[in-house]
Amino acid sequence: MSMLTATVIPALPGALRKLDPRQMWHNPVMFVVEVGAALTTLLAVAEPFLGGPASSGGSPVPASFTAGIAVWLWLTVVFANLAESIAEGRGKAQADSLRQTRTSTTANVIASYDGESDAGGLRSETRPVSSAELTLGDHVVVTAGELIPGDGDIVWGIASVDESAITGESAPVVRESGGDRSAVTGGTRVLSDRIVVRITSKPGETFVDRMIALVEGASRQKTPNEIALNILLASLSVIFVVVVLTLNPIAGYSAASVSVPVLVALLVCLIPTTIGALLSAIGIAGMDRLVQHNVLAMSGRAVEAAGDVTTLLMDKTGTITYGNRQAAEFSALDGVAPRELIEAAASSSLADPTPEGKSIVVLAETKGFVTPDDVDGVIVPFTAQTRMSGLDLPDGCQIRKGAGSAVLAWVEESGKAASSTVAQLDEYIGRISNAGGTPLVVAVKAPSVGKQPGEARILGVVYLKDIVKEGIAERFAELRAMGIRTVMVTGDNPLTAKAIAAEAGVDDFLAEATPEQKLELIKREQEGGNLxxxxxxxxxxxxxxxxxxxxxxxxxxxxxxKEAGNMVDLDSDPTKLIDIVRIGKQLLITRGALTTFSIANDVAKYFAIIPAMFAGVFPGLAVLNIMQLHSPASAILSAIIFNAIIIVVLVPLALRGVKYRALSASRILGRNLLIYGLGGVVAPFIGIKLIDLVVTLIPGF
Incomplete structure (x- = not known):
């Protein structure tokens, strides 16, 4: 009952509004049903004045037969509209919450912004205007506590921003000028600091406006596959209309004239009304499933394309790996006690704020290192020039860790390193690099004695590993089973890329990738027929x-x-690309499964309608009455009732989608033919027979 109140009743007014023929003609199959319902209704009203209902194929029919056919035909159309209306209604709540963020706010527009020298608009005059009056290219100042008045890019400053109104995530995020985290969305709130935003959208065309239109289905256009399927269904409908129109004159030669209500019933049972009723709802529900995953698809075409994808390009960092390298192993050189290496590496990392530095301390603690309360010494931070960091102890001892060549050069400032040491160091660095890791060399320099520099020694290497996410290899195996090829894209060197690719289980990789190489790879794949x-x-x-x-x-x-892509991930989770592909495939599988069911469904209904139409004149047709239905009138009415009810039964499946399984296309097709093809044939035999038993309880049938 709660589900009925929450979804069906609110959608009912929308379903009734869709009965407008100007809307119905967009769905050719259901438009034919509506025309048939209107014609049958007129006949039901006129029959009392014309001497009652005509017999069908020589068999008498009850007085309420035509009215019953008309009622269930109208219900068929309403049920079809209800399916679409429910699908559209699922986005109403999110659209309402988004509208609340779209309320007009005051924007402080900078009269003349001159870039960095402006110090965030502090040196320029600002004027308050309504956010609805902002134009493309305006610069606005937003301070802590204020709503960002429109979509744009931060051109000055850094701030913490609450984006929960858009993403649903309560944790604030940091946005700053420059780089790839400069975009902000209108309606989100600045929590700290001060920023200058350049407006990049026109009024009424903001990100929120587009989200509202898309989640409500107002701007949803039919996809190429939907259009093709609609053309097929319309063609079938035209063919069956011609067949039914010619049936009565032909039957008249045998004095077996068929009444118009029966012909309409036959037509409705012949045409694929089930998929015609659910087709639009399936497409809307597919986009809604993306919205539930916090992904905004700019068009239904993008969702369908996701289902047809054969090649996935995925960044290594953040998608396949966590992106933060973690210390995995300490490797001491010959003649160096492992304990000395561990303590030196940990001591030089005590004040290191990077995830790598912290992981070295954590790994050292598992080896028995005791972390002191305070760092005793002078911290040497990492710089791009030195490529090292470390610690200078009070007794003059120095510890350094960093890139192999940089640390070796630092050591050789005090004297040439032994060739055996260099050879072993190269061996360790090569082994770690080939395994896809990052080698971090650790060295110490003893205190100076007089004017003589202290002895410098290389202690060993710390193995920093880019951790592959748990379960990612299994997910790639699923994609491979579906016939999808995965390509890892990374800026790492080929050795590291090869090792990570092997561990993650991707099919191929592109190392040291540039934007131009990414574009070229995509074009090459598309030229090979891949999506x-x-x-x-x-x-x-x-x-x-x-x-x-x-x-x-x-x-x-x-x-x-965001303008270039055809989807936007509100959670900014690169791994969600795999889920997007699954949702796209589920949409295509659902549409194919219900199309199969609908066509198979029609085959079974012929065994109810055809024998009933001519049973009185051609007794031999009784052999086709496999269902052993009570009478021609009850058989025809039962078929029409089943035709309407099956739409309602399948609405939840159309909205939820057929359960997705990681199988090849041929296996999915075979499975759907078995379940939905065979099920589509069997279900009407059972359903129509049960309905016939109920209909026979009505007087006259």
Whole structure:
């Protein structure tokens, strides 16, 4: 009852409004049913004045027969509209919450912004205007506690922003000028600091406006596959209309004239009304499932394309790996006690704020290192020039860790390192690099004695490993079973890329990738007949996102990336690309399964309608009455009732989608033919027989 109150009743007014023929003609199959319902209704009203209902095929029918046919035909149309209305209604709540963020706010527009020298608009005059009056290219100042008045890019400053109104995530995020995290969305709130935002959208065309239109289905256009299927269904409907129109004159030669209500009933049972009723709802529900995953698809075409994707391009960092390298092993050189290496590496990392430095301390603690309360010594921070960091102890001892060549050069400032030491160091570095890790060399330099520099020694190497996410290999195996090829894209060197690719189980990789190489790879795949999906967040990803068949832009990314892609991930989770492909495939599988069921369904209904139409004149047709229905009138009415009820029964499946399984296309097709093809034939035999038993309880049938 709660489900009825929450979904069906609110959708009913919308379903009734869709009875308007100007809307119904967009769905040819259901438009034919509506015309048949209207014609049958007129006949039901006129029959009392014309001497009662005509017999069918020589068999008398009850007085309420035509009225019953008319009622159930109208219910068939209403049920079809209700399915679409329920699907559209699922986005209403989210649209209402989004409208609350779209309320007009005051924007402080900078009269003349001159970039960095303006210090965030502090030196320029601002004027308050309504956010609805903002134009493309305006610069506005937003301070802590204020709503961002429109979509744009931060051109000055850094701030913490609450995006919960858009993403549903309560944790604030950091947005800053420059880089790939500069885009902000109108209606979100600045929690700290002060920023200058350049407006990048026109009034009424903001990200929120587009989200509202899309989740409500107002701007949903039929996809190419939907259009093709609609053309097929319309063609079948035209063919069956011609067949039914010619049936009565032919039957008249045998004095077996068939009444118009029966002909209409036959036509409705012949045409694929089930898929015609649910087709639109399936498409809307597919987009809604993406919205539930916090992904905004700019069109239904993008969702379908996701289902047809054959190549996935995925960034290594953040998608396949966690992105933060973790210390996995200490390797001491010959003649160096492992304990000495561990203590030196941990001591030099005590004040290191990076995830790598912290992981070295954690690993050292598992080896028995006791972390002191305070760092005793002078911290030497990492710089791009030195490529090292470390600690200078009070007694003059120095500890350094960093890139192999940099640490070796630092050691050789005090004297040439032994060739055996260099050879072993190269061996360790090569082994770690080939395994896809990052070698971090640790060295110490003893205190100086007079003017003589202290002895410097290389202690060993710390193995930093880019951790592959748990379960990612299994997910790639599922994609492979579906016939999807995965390609890892990374800026790492080929050795590291090869090792990570092998561990993660991807099919191929592109190392030391540049934006131009990404674009070229996508074009090459498409020329080979593949559909490509990829994620990106930066302006340099925009060309590749635009070229890809499915381009998923991160919400944290730049406006250029979001404009180039045809989907936006509000959670900015690159791994969600796999879920997007699954949802797209589920949409296509659902549409195919219910089309199969609908066509198989019609085959079974012929065994109820055809024998009933001519049973009085051609007794031999009784052999086709497999269901042993009570009478011609009850058989025809039972078929029409089943035709309407099956739509209602299948609405939850159309909205939820057929359960997705990671199988090849041929196995999915075989499975659907078995379940939905065979089920579509069997279900009417059972359903129509049960309904016939109920109909026979009505006087006259």
């Amino acid at each position: 490509v999906a990829m994620t990106g967040d930066g302006t340099n990803d925009a060309p590749a996102l635009a070229q890809a068949d499915v381009g998923v832009a991160m919400n944290t990314g730049t406006s250029a990336a």
